[in-house]
Amino acid sequence: MAQPRPARARPWRWLAAALAGLAAIAMLQDHFLYFPERASVDDMVSPGLRAWPGPDDFRGLVAEPRGPVRATAMVFHGNAGHAGHRDYYASALAPLGVRVILAEYPGYGPRPGTLGERSFVADAEQSIVLARRQFDGPLLLIGESLGAGVVAAAAARQRDSIDGVLLITPWDKLAHLASHHYPWLPAGWVLRDRYDSVANLAGFGRPVMVAVAERDTIVPARFGKALYASLGEPRRLAVIDGAGHNDWTGHVDLAWWQQATAFLLAPPPTTNK
Numbered sequence: 001m002a003q004p005r006p007a008r009a010r011p012w013r014w015l016a017a018a019l020a021g022l023a024a025i026a027m028l029q030d031h032f033l034y035f036p037e038r039a040s041v042d043d044m045v046s047p048g049l050r051a052w053p054g055p056d057d058f059r060g061l062v063a064e065p066r067g068p069v070r071a072t073a074m075v076f077h078g079n080a081g082h083a084g085h086r087d088y089y090a091s092a093l094a095p096l097g098v099r100v101i102l103a104e105y106p107g108y109g110p111r112p113g114t115l116g117e118r119s120f121v122a123d124a125e126q127s128i129v130l131a132r133r134q135f136d137g138p139l140l141l142i143g144e145s146l147g148a149g150v151v152a153a154a155a156a157r158q159r160d161s162i163d164g165v166l167l168i169t170p171w172d173k174l175a176h177l178a179s180h181h182y183p184w185l186p187a188g189w190v191l192r193d194r195y196d197s198v199a200n201l202a203g204f205g206r207p208v209m210v211a212v213a214e215r216d217t218i219v220p221a222r223f224g225k226a227l228y229a230s231l232g233e234p235r236r237l238a239v240i241d242g243a244g245h246n247d248w249t250g251h252v253d254l255a256w257w258q259q260a261t262a263f264l265l266a267p268p269p270t271t272n273k
Contacts, residue, residue, distance in 0.1 A: 033146070033193065034115045035080040036108040044084035044109055048094075052101055052136065059111055059127050060103040064091035071098035071138040071163070071265055074131055076124060076147030077102070082109035086112050089142065092257045099135065103127050105150075108128050117153070117193035124154035128161055138163035140264050145219060145245070149195030157199045162263030164207040169216055169245055171223040171228065172198050180220065198230045207264050209236045213243035213251075236263050 006141065043057045052062035060074075060083050073093055077086045083102040090100040100235055106113020106123050113119055141162055143151030148170030155162045171177040180186065208231050212224035221239065228237045236265040238260070243251040 010079065033079060033150065035105070035183065036105070036115065037081045037085075039082050039084065040111045041110050044082065046084070046087065049084070049087060049090060049102070053130065058104070059130070060101055060124075061087075061252065062102070063087075063094050063100045064105040065094045065097050065099060068097055069099050069135075069137060071140055071261070072099040072101065072135045073140040073142055074101040074103050074127065074140075075142045076144070077103075078145035080116070081201060086144075091242050092134075092249075092252075092254070093261070095254070096257060096261055098140075098261060101131060117149070117195060119192060121148045121153040121157070124150050125158055128154060128158045132161045138194075138265055139263075141163045142166045142168065143170065146195075149197055152197035155206070156204060158208065159204065162189075162206055164209075165201075165204075166209045166260060166264060167197070167224070167227070168211045169213050169219050169224065169248065170197060170210060170227055171195070172227040176226075177219060177223055184225045197227050198208040203232065203233060205232065207234045207236075208268065209238060209260055209263055211238040211248075211260075213240050213245055213248045214249075215243060219246035234263075234266075242249055 001267065012228050015084040033141050036258050041058050044061060045051055045055075048063050049061040051231060052060050069152050073089070075083075075086060075089045077083055083104040083141070086102050093100050103124065104111050105115075106119050107115045112121065128139070139162055141151045143149070143166070145168070149163060151167065152156075155165050174193065175191055177190060189266075210224050210228040210231070212221035214221060225237065238256075240248050
């Protein structure tokens with residue numbers, strides 16, 4: 001007579017099912033993290049914004065100041081839409097004499113490519129190298145939300161090309177933010193993309209300004225403050241009073257941008273010997 005299988009063998013089936021479920025969640029990460037909007041180059045170009053470096057090799061949009069150029073700022077946007085939706089950076093910075101490049105990610109707008117941290121960071125490095133080769137003067141990086149994670153990684157790898165970094169509504173580590181929104185999910189196990197800005201900016205040594213929105217419910221301010229606390233000098237924390245994740249632009253004015261650029265472009269302190 002056949003002997004029944006021991007009951008203790010059954011938990012392995014549950015474990016296998018759980019692991020398969022986690023693997024499926026990991027494969028679906030891109031659907032939770034990236035929300036690209038496709039558009040043609042012609043759709044994205046608008047008055048004051050031209051294709052950069054050109055329509056045949058599109059990497060973003062560029063706006064030139066009317067007067068002398070003090071610096072170039074390359075902006076990396078959040079996880080939704082495309083670079084053409086971020087013309088408010090040009091409106092804020094071009095009057096201050098800052099050339100603005102609205103960088104576009106692979107797989108967004110008209111650009112081909114793969115979604116994900118490795119693809120985005122490698123592409124950002126290429127854009128930084130191109131901007132440094134094409135334009136003289138200081139080069140600043142601005143990253144908003146997801147873009148802050150991209151900027152932190154790319155700036156660390158291109159440190160000698162960067163003069164300052166502005167991170168707006170950033171997190172410290174993506175795993176921390178994922179655990180906040182999905183406490184039941186073992187984020188450290190299933191996330192393929194890490195965006196660990198604390199590790200990436202360790203020892204960076206360039207001016208970093210961290211701007212958090214006081215009422216942010218998507219990336220709560222405490223995650224940006226944790227990133228700020230991990231940074232070395234020179235650093236600055238700006239809390240945008242009354243602002244949420246998506247409406248912060250309505251809570252800052254020209255003076256705010258003037259103070260931000262003044263900090264990022266300040267010459268390094270001299271060392272007395």
